[in-house]
Structures are given as structure tokens and as C-alpha cells.
Amino acid sequence: MADDTPPPIQAPDPNPNANPQNPNNLIERVQAILLKPSPTWDVIEHETPTVQQLYTSYIMPLAAIGPVASAIGGVVFGIGVLGFSYHTPLVMAIVGAAVSYVLSLILIYVVALIIDALAPSFNGQKNFIQALKLAAYASTAGWVGAIFGLLPALGILSLLAALYGIYLFYLGLPKLMKSPADKTVVYMIVIAVVYIVLAAIVGTIVGGITSAGMMATGGLGSLSLNNHAVVAPNIDKVEAAASQMQVAANQMAAQASAGQTGQSTIKLADATALLALLPPTLNGAARTDDNTSSGGAGGIAVSSAKGTYHIGDGTVNVTVTDMGSVAGIGAMAAAMNLNTSSSSAGGYEKVTTQNGHMVSEKWDSTTKHGEYTIVSDGRISVEADGDNVDMATLKSVVSGIDIGHAKALTQ
DSSP, rough: OOOOOOOOOOOSSSGGGOOTTSSOOHHHHHHHHHHHHHHHHHHHOOOOHHHHHHHHIIIIHHHHHHHHHHHHHHHHHHEETTEEEEOOOHHHHHHHHHHHHHHHHHHHHHHHHHHHGGGGTTTOOOOOHHHHHHHHHHHHHHHGGGGGGSSSSGHHHHHHHHHHHHHHHHHHHHHHHHOOHHHHHHHHHHHHHHHHHHHHHHHHHHHHHHHHHHHHHHOOOOOOOEEEEEEEOOOHHHHHHOOOOOHHHHHHHHHHHTTTTTTSSSOOOHHHHHHHOOOOEETTTEEEEEEEEEEEEETTEEEEEEEEEEETTTEEEEEEEEEEHHHHHHHHHHHHHHEEEEEETTEEEEEEETTTTTEEEEETTTTTTEEEEEETTTTEEEEEEESSSSSSHHHHHTTTTTTHHHHHTTT
């Protein structure tokens, strides 16, 4: 039986240009994948580089563009936030760029691992080198577009370049991983969710470093990164979430081809029944402003119920949502085992994964605004947000909602 274990990242080749498997010209390859993506993917499909060759000849030089550009832009032009501006201290800019660069190299490798691991779930073929080529070359537009980081005000152009990368990924996925056409879109969405979560973590880490520079220079506050972690994704849960997304995608495709615009055929929890799960009173305050909604179109449907409680000078809004056909996205996020937190003088934010559920918590002590949300198995979301109330009250009302009953309503 073939060994599916991906090869380790090796030390850089001291003379990568001498390797016959590397593209003859980095600029030519970049131009080709950006301007002629479809035929270029055909060429890439048959190339057989090693992990080392692909890193040294392509990934490492291009991945350096963004960190270097952002560092220079922060030092020279500064970064504006809420009408204020500060210039990143040179040392912090260098450290941030170095950390960002290393993490981006790791990110590509991890994404390739997940692309490869999920291939059979979408009737594709496992092949780690093909997965790494796909992750690397599809990232070209984002890497090149990161040059706009030199001028922070042009950051939107970097975003547009990254979006073009989604198109590149869409073209390359079926060619390199051999996934059938009817599986390609959902396969792509699953990987996109994974990439976004991991990229957000990288941004949080680097942001924590540059924020430390703001503290040292008396800048915009004292943001410090207390904790962040992503345990190895649970592949079984990732596959289960992907199956949910596949069902929803198939339904949307079927309804689109039949010209249907009605509600999803996925059974949704009755919105009125969800409303009944909200307590009639909270800390002596009666529930008011009841609101329910249910339905959708094109295969996308959700159901929700919301109630409001006026407690003294404070207000609490509680919402229970059946995520219906988009439950796979929530389940995918939970499968990534995300745990991250940050704090400042004015409050904190954190996201944790507990028993397969995602828990999000935010608190702003200046405005006395808080939010507390639990997403259970990607399907049922319970959220409490409030003003002029404490976090304990928000947690209490969320924990008091019978999530198991809400799930039963979807059966």
C-alpha cells in the first residue's frame, strides 16, 4: 500500500535555479498563471517537483512580497485607524514581517495537507505534491497583489487580487486533484473556509506583534495577544461538514436548473417553536419585541427567533437561529479547533472550541456592550448581545436555552 504521508519540508536548496524541475523563469510562470491560467494549469499538472524545489523556486520568493511590503508601508507611510495614524517602529515591523513570512510558508503546507486529505471525500485523488502545487500556484494572485501593502490605503487592491486567486483555485482544482465537476464548487468552498480561518489566525499573531509596537510608542492603546491556537483539524469532522455543504450545494444546483426559487427542502426548525425556547422573563424583565423569520430561496434557508429584555437601564437581545442549509460552514469552522483571544484596556474578544461547539465572547467595558454566542454542531446558534448589562447575564441566558430541543426541531 502506498504511503500517503506527505514529505517533510526540507532545507532550502542552495542553488534552486539549477534544479530542472523548477520553472525556467519565475516571472514568466507568474505571468502565465495570472494571464493564461487554464493552459498553465495543464502544464503544471504534469510537473513533478519535490516539496523543496517548489518552496525554493516559487513559494519562498513570492510569499515574501506581502510581509516586506507591509513592513515598509507601516514604517514609511504609517497606518491609519479611526482618524489616528502611527508609524510602525522599525524593529517591530521587521519582527512582524519575519513572523508573517514564516507563518505564510507553514500556512501553504497545512492547506495542502487538508486539500490532500479531503480529496477522497469529493471523489478526487490523493496526491500531496499535486495539492501543494494547487495551494501554491492558486496563491500567486494574492502574493503578487500584496505589493499594494506598501501603501495601506490601497489595501483593497490586495483584496481584489486575492479574490482572483479563488478563480485560479477553481480552475486548477479539478485538473490537479481530479475532482469531478459536480464536486468542484463545494470542494473549493470547504478549502476556502479553512484558508480564511488559518489566514485570520496568522493576521492575529502578526497584529499582536505590531500592536506591541503601538504600546511601546504610546500609540492607540494596549492591545496584547494573550492566546491563540489551532489544534490539528479534526479531519472526520471536516469531512462531515463538507458532506453537509455538498448536500446544500446539490440542492441549490437542482433548484437552479429547474428554475425554482422557493424555500429549501431541508427541514428547518419552526421559528415560532424557536421563540418558545426563549425565557418569558429575564431577571424580572418580560420578553418584548418578539420577532421570527423563516425561509429562503435558491436552496439557502435559515430560521430564527429573537426576543428583547429591558433590564433596568440595560437591554439584552437573544436570538436562536437554525442555520439550515448553511450549517456546513459553521460545522467547518468548529472542525478547525480555533482558539484565540485578545484583550485591550477597554475589553476583550475570544473564540474557543468546546466539545465541537464554537463559543464567541466579546466585551467592551467603555460602551458596556457585550456579545456571547454558542454555535452547536454548526446548526443551532444561540446569541445574546446587550448594553449596560454584565457578561454573566449574557452567559446565563444563553446557557438557559435548550439547544438539544432546538436540534430536535430540525428532525
